Amino acid sequence: MSVKTVGVLGGGQLAWMMAAAAKELDISLIVQTAKENDPATSLAADVVVAGIGDVQAIAQLGKRCDMITFENEFVDLAALGKLAEQGVCFRPNLSVLAPWLDKYDQRCHLQSLGLPVPKFITLPDGKPQGEFPSPPVKALGLPVVMKARRHGYDGQGTTVIQTWQELEPTWSQWGYPAVLLEEFIPFERELAAIATRSVSGEFTLHPIVETQQENQVCRRVIAPADISSEAAAKIEAIARTLMENSQAVGTFGIEMFYTPSGEILVNEIAPRTHNSGHFSIDACTTSQFSQHLRAVCDLPLGNTQLKAPGAVMVNLLGYEHATSDYREKRQQLEQIPQANVYWYGKTQSRPGRKLGHVTVLLDETTEPARRQQALAISQKVESLWYE
Known part of the structure; x- marks a missing residue:
């Protein structure tokens, strides 16, 4: 077609x-x-x-x-x-989309594909009856992560429970909906990959990135992630299994935990383009957005290689309730060498809302110098934005 x-x-x-x-x-x-x-x-x-x-x-x-x-x-x-x-x-077709909309269904689907995920259970909706927390809940250990099964994003619908005494009162505040409970992973870093599969089955992976979150909201992305070739190979295998076994078409964001022992666990899947891939607009030959359109339109997929040694992307998050275009701050950000400022045109700011992002290309060619450069630049961006 x-x-x-x-x-x-x-x-x-x-x-x-x-x-x-x-x-x-x-x-x-x-x-x-x-x-x-x-x-x-x-x-x-x-x-x-x-x-x-x-x-x-x-x-x-x-x-x-x-x-x-x-x-x-x-x-x-x-x-x-x-x-x-x-x-x-x-595209992707609805049967492909179905397992990813509910976080519990998502976990079950990943597990059925043989992909590594944290231990998890679901709590059905309604005030708990009998012993609570039950033995299966306690088996997850503390702390434990509670997530809304639908419509949670950017830190909404996710909380970390530190003690069993907190669990039911917190769940009660949510109104006792069905929720996903999963073990807390003491990760070393959070990683993400942008995978794409076309109608004809062609597969690509953008450079794997490190994502840094605060309050479950992505603050910055460093490309490429400083990981071993073995870890990169594991991630590519996970992405291929997910996309090919699901017969997915389009671009998916895959969020992962990387543990101190080198274990990689799949955290969440976004069946669409993703915040962790914004760096690709400036840093890669083909952006995630172009790649997604190529995939769903059954055009040949593009080259996903970096055009620079690396990049750092910093989200411009709202920090106040206001109506402003923050023009002066954006002009200051544009003065940073190699900076590309994207402003989404939203008229209302509120704490945590994504208003734009900044991508800065890196010139350091080796680790850890490149990662240090990325962190220094992100600190500069955030000092200008949040001052």
């Missing part, structure tokens, strides 16, 4: 960056998003202002596009399934 027009469900910054890539590939991108001033509306070829759960609007979008892809995973699969039965093409 020759693809000339792509629909995107969601109009945030990921769709905005995808729209820029679409222009370079001569692909027409139509975005369906809830607000007419969402980031992607400034670059998309056309915009449908409707929530991504608006089935009638999606049906109309399907008639205007050769296929529809996703900016986020907050979708109603049952409703979309009826449209698929009517001939609307989704």
